[in-house]
Amino acid sequence: MSTDAPDRYERIAESPEFAGxxxxxxxxxxxMTIAFFSWYALYVILSAYARDFMGTILFGNINxxxxxxxxxxxxxxxxxxxxARYADRKLDPVAxxxxxxxxxxxxDADPQPEEVKA
Amino acid sequence: MSxxxxxxxxxxxxxxxxxxxxxxxxxxxxxxxxxxxGGRSFSGFSNGMAIGGDYMSAASFLGIAGIIALSxxxxxxxxxxxxxxxxxALLLVAELLRNSGKYTMADVLAFRMRQTPVRxxxxxxxxxxxxxYLLAQMVGAGAxxALLLxxxxxxxxxxxxxxxxxxxxxxxxxxxxxxxxTVGGMKGTTYVQIVKAFLLMVGAAVMTILVLAAFKxxxxxxxxxxxxxxxxxxxxxxxxxxxxxxxxxDATQTFYNKMDLLSLGIALVLGTAGxxxxxxxxYTVPNSKAARKSVLWAIGIxxxxxxxxxxxxxxxxxxxxxxxxxxxxxxxxxxxxxxAQVLGEKFLGGANGGAAMLAIIAAVAFATILxxxxxxxxxSSSSLAHDIYASVIRKGQVSEGxxxxxxxxxxxxxxxxxxxxxxxxxxxxxxxxVALAFAVAASGNLPAILYSLFWxxxxxxxxxxxxxxxxxxxxxxxxxxxxxSGSPTAMFPNSDWQxxxxxxxxxxxxxxxxxxxxxxxxxxxxxxxxxKYAELEVRSLTGVGAH
Numbered sequence: 001m002s003t004d005a006p007d008r009y010e011r012i013a014e015s016p017e018f019a020g021x022x023x024x025x026x027x028x029x030x031x032m033t034i035a036f037f038s039w040y041a042l043y044v045i046l047s048a049y050a051r052d053f054m055g056t057i058l059f060g061n062i063n064x065x066x067x068x069x070x071x072x073x074x075x076x077x078x079x080x081x082x083x084a085r086y087a088d089r090k091l092d093p094v095a096x097x098x099x100x101x102x103x104x105x106x107x108d109a110d111p112q113p114e115e116v117k118a
Numbered sequence: 119m120s121x122x123x124x125x126x127x128x129x130x131x132x133x134x135x136x137x138x139x140x141x142x143x144x145x146x147x148x149x150x151x152x153x154x155x156g157g158r159s160f161s162g163f164s165n166g167m168a169i170g171g172d173y174m175s176a177a178s179f180l181g182i183a184g185i186i187a188l189s190x191x192x193x194x195x196x197x198x199x200x201x202x203x204x205x206x207a208l209l210l211v212a213e214l215l216r217n218s219g220k221y222t223m224a225d226v227l228a229f230r231m232r233q234t235p236v237r238x239x240x241x242x243x244x245x246x247x248x249x250x251y252l253l254a255q256m257v258g259a260g261a262x263x264a265l266l267l268x269x270x271x272x273x274x275x276x277x278x279x280x281x282x283x284x285x286x287x288x289x290x291x292x293x294x295x296x297x298x299x300t301v302g303g304m305k306g307t308t309y310v311q312i313v314k315a316f317l318l319m320v321g322a323a324v325m326t327i328l329v330l331a332a333f334k335x336x337x338x339x340x341x342x343x344x345x346x347x348x349x350x351x352x353x354x355x356x357x358x359x360x361x362x363x364x365x366x367x368d369a370t371q372t373f374y375n376k377m378d379l380l381s382l383g384i385a386l387v388l389g390t391a392g393x394x395x396x397x398x399x400x401y402t403v404p405n406s407k408a409a410r411k412s413v414l415w416a417i418g419i420x421x422x423x424x425x426x427x428x429x430x431x432x433x434x435x436x437x438x439x440x441x442x443x444x445x446x447x448x449x450x451x452x453x454x455x456x457x458a459q460v461l462g463e464k465f466l467g468g469a470n471g472g473a474a475m476l477a478i479i480a481a482v483a484f485a486t487i488l489x490x491x492x493x494x495x496x497x498s499s500s501s502l503a504h505d506i507y508a509s510v511i512r513k514g515q516v517s518e519g520x521x522x523x524x525x526x527x528x529x530x531x532x533x534x535x536x537x538x539x540x541x542x543x544x545x546x547x548x549x550x551x552v553a554l555a556f557a558v559a560a561s562g563n564l565p566a567i568l569y570s571l572f573w574x575x576x577x578x579x580x581x582x583x584x585x586x587x588x589x590x591x592x593x594x595x596x597x598x599x600x601x602x603s604g605s606p607t608a609m610f611p612n613s614d615w616q617x618x619x620x621x622x623x624x625x626x627x628x629x630x631x632x633x634x635x636x637x638x639x640x641x642x643x644x645x646x647x648x649x650k651y652a653e654l655e656v657r658s659l660t661g662v663g664a665h
Contacts, residue, residue, distance in 0.1 A: 013652035021659055029209040037387070040202045044383035047195065047357035048376045055356040060338030061345065065191055065356050072198045073421055079205055080417045087410060099660045 012098075012107045021094045028086050036079055043068055122275075124477035132317075132485050133294065139309045140302035150518040151665070153303035153525060154221035154500050155401040158665070162408045164312060166415020169399050171311025172493040173200075173390075173416070174318060174423055175251075176258040176451075177552040179486055182424075183457070184450025186431020188440055190344070190354035192361050193431055195379075197424035199386025204420065206391040206564075208413045214571050214658040216400040216409035220665045222497075223394045223563065224505040227570050227585075230650030231578040237505040239585040243562040244394040244501040246589060247555050248494045249536065251395070254551035255494070256540035259291045259487045260284035261451065262480075285541050291488060292537035298492040299499065299529040303522075307492045308402060314489035319423060321482040325454070326426040328461040329433035344435035354435070374619040382553065385624030389556030392563030395497035406661055430454055437461070455479050495536070499528035553622055554596055561588030561627035565635045571658065575646045576639050583638025588631025595623035 012018050046054055046068070054065035101107070147153050160168070178200065185193030219225035224240035263283060275283050298307055333340040345354040353359060362379035365371040390396060400409045434443065434453040437460045446452045455476055462475025503525035508516045543551075566584040569576040595618045596602065602609050604616030620626075639646075657663050 007649065009653035009656045010649055012656045018656065018659070022655070025659065033206070033209055036202065036205050040198075040387055041383075043198070044195070044380055047383075048362040048379045051356060051358050055352065057352075061341040061352075061355060062338055063352075063355055066194075066341075069191075069194050069198055070425075072202055073425060076202050076205060076417065077421060080208060080414055083209060084410065084414055092407065095660045099662050102656070102660065102662045 008107060012102060017098055021098065024090050032079060036075065039075060040072060043072055124474060125480045128477055128481035129484050132481060136310045136313060140298050140306035143302040143306035143309060147303045147305055150522050152305060153522045156304035156308050158402060158404050160308060160402045162403060162411025163415050165399060165403050165412035166419060167315045168308045168311040169412060169416035170419040171315035171489045172395060172399060173420060175490040176255055176487050179318065180451045180454055180483060182427045183430040183434060183454040187434035187443055187453035188450040189360035190348060191357050192359055194428060197427050199383055201421050201424050203387045203390035204413065204417045211391045211567060212400050212409045212413045213406035215397060216406045217661045217664045218654055218658040219401065221401060221504045222501050223397045224501065227566050227581055229654050230647055231581050234510050236578060236581045237509050239582045241501045241505040243585050243589050245498045247394060247559045248498040250551050251555040252491055252494045252536045253540050253543050255487050255491045256288050256291060256536060257543055260288045260544055262483060263287040284544060288540045289537055291491065292533050294488060295491040295495050296529055296533035299495045300526040304402060304496060307496050310492055311489045314485045317482050317485055321479055322423055322426045325458060325461060326429040328465055329429045332464060340432055340436055344432040347436055347439050377625060378620045378622055381620050381622040381625035384628060385553060385557040385560050385622055388560035388564055388628060392559035395493045398497055398500060430457060433457055495529055495532050498532045499525050502528040557622055557624040557627060558589060558592045560624060561592040561631040565631040569635050574651050577642040577644060577646050579642035580635045580639030584631055584635030587634025588627055591630040592623045592627035595627055
């Protein structure tokens, strides 16, 4: 980044394209964080306070606690996969497009082509 | 060949092999970016493996297997917390950090703040977390060597008794980690971690398959045998033998025990994304997309490993038995190697097969420890050189060459301090030190990182308040906890200055970290710089201007 106008980034940050990218990111990661954290907290709280339930035998020696624990693995893998897919489809193309346009000087106030690539 | 000789031979082969890689890597380490970030040239998969190598420490391999073997289901809580924690890193931290930082955690925290106060705070926090973690690994190595080399109290090895051999091991491991870091930098360290992750995964997979084969691939049968042999029956397969114990007739103690379980659970899940040696791994890949890929690989690798801890832990309970394990090591840290020996005897034929398996797994355990301590040393010496020396002392007026020279000297200093502390800390409990490192990372680092990335109004005063508030609260509460004094299992069992009832401070200190960051911000005189926040946001989301 060479001699940027000081308000260059603010101009980008306020642009509708960037606001859309920010919204897309936050719309996925914030609810998903609340979801996996609550699901994990439920597991820890049940381990502390609902031991009879956790000890319920499902079959053989397999009880609810073990299945609940394994489900945490399943949801972790699942959320990671969902995020990878979401980022691939909804975030990367927008981010790459914005990146190219910023590098090309599209958001510079003063359109002199003296932008030196970082 | 005896098991002891075989262990030594295999470990020496690992050391020579990784040293050769390190020297090869040093030839390609010319710039500061090479030294701090491995030239940002690693692929997502390679870095995912290296993250696994950095993350799966002695606590994961030996500690979790030991806790499951002795206390049953409760050990599985660690596996789950350590894995789910990666979602915080994946969704909220990894990519944004990769795009906006350069070499250290402080790069992101100080991005839109006054450099000096924030870098000093972040550097102190980095070093405190890393030293606690480092001590745990080195103390673990010292404790292991006596057991793995078969030196019992009174016996001698190369003329050394058990205590001398432990100290010799700590010094030896310490010197090796200094060599890896000073010679190979991030590149050499990364290769060491990749090789270690591969060995650990293969070792754990072979043991898991053998355990399952011993029970004809009947998981329920394995659990039944483990529960029966533990003498605790079905309770062995349920939560509650170790954490959140219900004390009959003492409602207060029962409440504290439950709170302690919740506190541990929170510290585990929020600690990972605040561990400096994990965060700097995201700088070793070319862009944020590769950072995401590396976390995805890491989740796959680490998740698979933690699933296998079930077979290792319950396998040790069923095939070795709690009595035989506690006879060897009270903390259960030798459950996995002991299981390897039993499996070798069963499947590879007699005592020789057992000795061979024990030797292989012992060498893997040493490799595990070595790779983790190298990563931790690198994180702290990078922070000393880049944050304190180059940014605070020299105000950025410093050549790359002398910055890297200071980083190498810092690695010597950190290594030397860790060696000395580890020798004095030998009596400390390994799992306690790791859990403390997680709690301190979650309290001191995570709130500041999240506020920096997502809260526009966050200020310099807020950042320093978040770091110092969380860090000091966590350390002080541990100091006054039953882990340090006032209980029979404490570090100082004969003294009593304990008043904080929980052994893990997370449930208090993590919210305090967030609260301090918020209070520091709303009370600060200087407002946040909206231009710098816009720059951080644009750069972190689009990758413009990323190093």
